[in-house]
Amino acid sequence: MSIKYAILGFLSHQPLTGYDLKKMFADSMTFYWSGNNNQIYRTLVDLHRQGLVSQEMEHPASGPSRKIYTITDKGLADLKQWVVSSPELPELRNRFLMQLAWADQLKPEELADLINQYEAEVQSKLLLVQDYRQRNPNAPDRTPREEYLWQMIMQNWEAYYEHELTWVCQLRAGLSDEQGSQPLTL
Amino acid sequence: MSIKYAILGFLSHQPLTGYDLKKMFADSMTFYWSGNNNQIYRTLVDLHRQGLVSQEMEHPASGPSRKIYTITDKGLADLKQWVVSSPELPELRNRFLMQLAWADQLKPEELADLINQYEAEVQSKLLLVQDYRQRNPNAPDRTPREEYLWQMIMQNWEAYYEHELTWVCQLRAGLSDEQGSQPLTL
DNA sequence: GTTGCCATGTAAGGTGTTACATGATTTA
DNA sequence: TAAATCATGTAACACCTTACATGGCAAC
Structure with missing residues (x-):
């Protein structure tokens, strides 16, 4: 499960909503995902359950309410642990x-x-x-x-x-x- | 579903059993699959249902019985149709x-x-x-x-x-x- | 007022992997 | 007699995609 770490990675720069992440995936070029909702929102829920991110609701005066996710220390540690883990060969399907x-x-x-x-x-x-x-x-x-x-x-x-x-x-x-x-x- | 065409491709050279295919995938280098049973046997059943391959049981005097699959004309046509279809960009996950x-x-x-x-x-x-x-x-x-x-x-x-x-x-x-x-x- | 963007989510299904289960035969 | 190979298959699960559903707000 590598989208987990892509999300943690983006969150390590700044807090984001699911929608932000969706857009980032969609036009990232280097990260191949389709930027589909299902995986992103589910993964965020999962990360929250594991305590790797914290969630904050925002109800702006104008506009829909949004959930802002922030990476926790535990999340940062988990990300770092993944980053130093043994790299695998790329998967190339032509x-x-x-x-x-x-x-x-x-x-x-x-x-x-x-x-x-x-x-x-x-x-x-x-x-x-x-x-x-x-x-x-x-x-x-x-x-x-x-x-x-x-x-x-x-x-x-x-x-x-x-x-x-x-x-x-x-x-x-x-x-x-x-x-x-x-x-x-x- | 692209393993379908990989299998049809191999069968276009010669009749094979599921086990043969499994080995071919396992040491093919160019075709990335893990060579896992599940997909291969299921796909063969499916191809047979669609009439793209024919199945023949063999009960040798010594050794386990085996199902030998042979590509049909319909299968060859289907393969060719796929081969000339628009190529996609490679999927590269690094x-x-x-x-x-x-x-x-x-x-x-x-x-x-x-x-x-x-x-x-x-x-x-x-x-x-x-x-x-x-x-x-x-x-x-x-x-x-x-x-x-x-x-x-x-x-x-x-x-x-x-x-x-x-x-x-x-x-x-x-x-x-x-x-x-x-x-x-x- | 209808199209498009913000924002969240669910349903369903396709694709792929690991592991399990069985049983016969060959080889060491 | 133990291990490896031949041969077939199933169960469970992980991963990924498409499409659907909802609702408010903004712009034209």
Whole structure:
């Protein structure tokens, strides 16, 4: 359960409502969640039960009432304990690679088409990430080291999509060169 | 539901039992599944109900009886339809990046330690993938184009872990250089 | 006055993992 | 005779997504 720590992480910067978190997930780029309500609100209830966050109701004169969650010392400790725990290998599920794996029944044009579509997807995502990174140069409340870490995280994503693009080019080149006779020397 | 197509894909080469599939997933490298029984056997039942595979019981004189599944024409058509369907962006969940994101409370040694652990994980996985690729030079029943595609799939994985390693080196370099003062020019 | 945003939540279902259960056969 | 492998399956649970439901306020 890793959304738990994503939430604790966001809360370690500032108190937030469920709705705030939902938005943060939705446009975070680096955190893959769909930003769906169900998980967020349930997890918040759970965190509260475990004493990792405290809850405060706010009934503003205008606007709907909201529950503001603040991380507790216990929550901070739990977060830190997770942060130093052994990192795992990334989970990478590339549906396109599976399509390729069984693509031999396709005609050359069909295969080329598939590859082009994938390239276009990756390309547009890359632009999104680059754009996002330029629009969010640095958050004001971050230490230099933290800022550096976040930049490197963004760069990791950017590099991933860039490498994916160059790989696609290689793939296509190898296919047009007489259907891949000397692909391994590329 | 993408394990469905992974199974159909394997069956498009040859008839297999659930147990065969389980082993293939377990040591496939490129297909991330845990190779757990539950999903495989359930999916096979489901595929059979849908008429995408046919089932044949075998009661060998020695050894347990087994159910051999063979892909049908309908199954082949379904597989092909999926293979040409629009590819999606890969799903990449990197727990380590999330740990980094909230790592600012750590002492420099703790952070360095975390990074080293991640590097070691990636390094050993890379060796595994490289080793696997060299041990399985080419399957006998593949067309040249198919062989090429599988090689490129393996290369995609290999390249991913390689890039992850170089990124880790950059990350560390930027941290030791006076805590990331000029990280962006890397 | 209707669309859109703020804000909370629930229902239902799909997807994936771990662990359990069974029984025969092969190998050490 | 004990352990490993072949072979099939179930139970329970964790995780994640889509869609639904409600209601107030703001802006056009």
